[in-house]
Amino acid sequence: MGRWLTASLLLTSLLGCRSVTAPEPTPFPPWDLARAEVIRWQADEAFFGQDFAIEASGLAASQSFLFVPSEKYGRLLIVEPSDGARVRTVRLAVPRHAELEGVALLDGGVLLCDEAHAAVYGVPIEDERRLFASAGKEPLPVNGLGLEGVAVRGGKIGFEGIEVDPDNGTVYLLLERSGSDATGCVSRIWSLQRTAKTLRSDGDPIEVALEECTWRLAELAWWDGRMVALKTQFPGERYEIVTVDLATGETDVVLDLTELLRSLARQGWSNNVEGIALGGDGSLWLVADNAVTGVIDDPLPPRGESRTLLLRIPPSKAVSR
Numbered sequence: 001m002g003r004w005l006t007a008s009l010l011l012t013s014l015l016g017c018r019s020v021t022a023p024e025p026t027p028f029p030p031w032d033l034a035r036a037e038v039i040r041w042q043a044d045e046a047f048f049g050q051d052f053a054i055e056a057s058g059l060a061a062s063q064s065f066l067f068v069p070s071e072k073y074g075r076l077l078i079v080e081p082s083d084g085a086r087v088r089t090v091r092l093a094v095p096r097h098a099e100l101e102g103v104a105l106l107d108g109g110v111l112l113c114d115e116a117h118a119a120v121y122g123v124p125i126e127d128e129r130r131l132f133a134s135a136g137k138e139p140l141p142v143n144g145l146g147l148e149g150v151a152v153r154g155g156k157i158g159f160e161g162i163e164v165d166p167d168n169g170t171v172y173l174l175l176e177r178s179g180s181d182a183t184g185c186v187s188r189i190w191s192l193q194r195t196a197k198t199l200r201s202d203g204d205p206i207e208v209a210l211e212e213c214t215w216r217l218a219e220l221a222w223w224d225g226r227m228v229a230l231k232t233q234f235p236g237e238r239y240e241i242v243t244v245d246l247a248t249g250e251t252d253v254v255l256d257l258t259e260l261l262r263s264l265a266r267q268g269w270s271n272n273v274e275g276i277a278l279g280g281d282g283s284l285w286l287v288a289d290n291a292v293t294g295v296i297d298d299p300l301p302p303r304g305e306s307r308t309l310l311l312r313i314p315p316s317k318a319v320s321r
Helices: 002-015 126-135 258-265
Strands: 066-070 075-081 086-091 100-106 109-114 121-123 143-148 159-164 171-180 184-194 198-201 206-209 215-223 224-231 238-244 251-256 275-280 284-288 310-313
Touching: 066 100, 066 284, 075 126, 086 126, 100 275, 109 159, 109 171, 121 159, 159 224, 184 215, 224 251, 224 275, 238 258
Parallel strands: 100 159, 143 198, 159 215, 215 275
Antiparallel strands: 066 075, 075 086, 100 109, 109 121, 121 143, 159 171, 171 184, 171 215, 184 198, 184 206, 215 224, 224 238, 238 251, 275 284, 284 310
């Protein structure tokens, strides 16, 4: 009993106080950095192996697969990590010069956010296993969704992440950063209701204050009834996982990834992490964008100066499910 109480008090001190308006989920599971594992995949198209500059900028996880958009090459990579990390590359009929920065799962498909066009697309996927087994050469159709009450222009500082509340279907759309050194910077998260053709804002976006304009929120994910986000700094190369109070915009750091990712960069892996997802077993997954490029007209990526990092961090054994 004494040991259990000590562990409980320690976990409470690490997480801090919750807002009185926040839901009361189960305690947030810390992840075991000591057991972090780099995943090497085998791609069905050689140009989308980890040695190529595929610019992996988003991540979502189903029970069986990981979904990774290749930012500027009109592909959705479907990763089967349980079977030797095989990758199926699926072509997407996205507009020219689209920059696919985020992906989220929903019943019957995925949502993608496009930073260059300030747009959101729906991609119907009836059967993910069938698509993985026999994706055709023709691009999957995408359906543009009208954005109502979201005034954002396309550009390099734009939509960086998207997530869906699995309980009620609310779509959360992330603008990575807004503001200036003179005014202060914030990240903004819109809460949107989805119809067949539109995403309609519930009102003003949630504003997440940033200490400096070198910080940003780069991705959203969902865990036990609450929002988590990837928070990064550049220059500085700092990386954190934070919880986001959707009522107040307040954040709490629950995991600092900085030293781990810096060490992996020294081994040749990109540490520009832009995608996170939570697996069904509580594992934290991360993927890194291994190139910084402008407008691209080439149909396939070149070799990268660093490799695309796909990282799994299992939950602490004390709270594994």
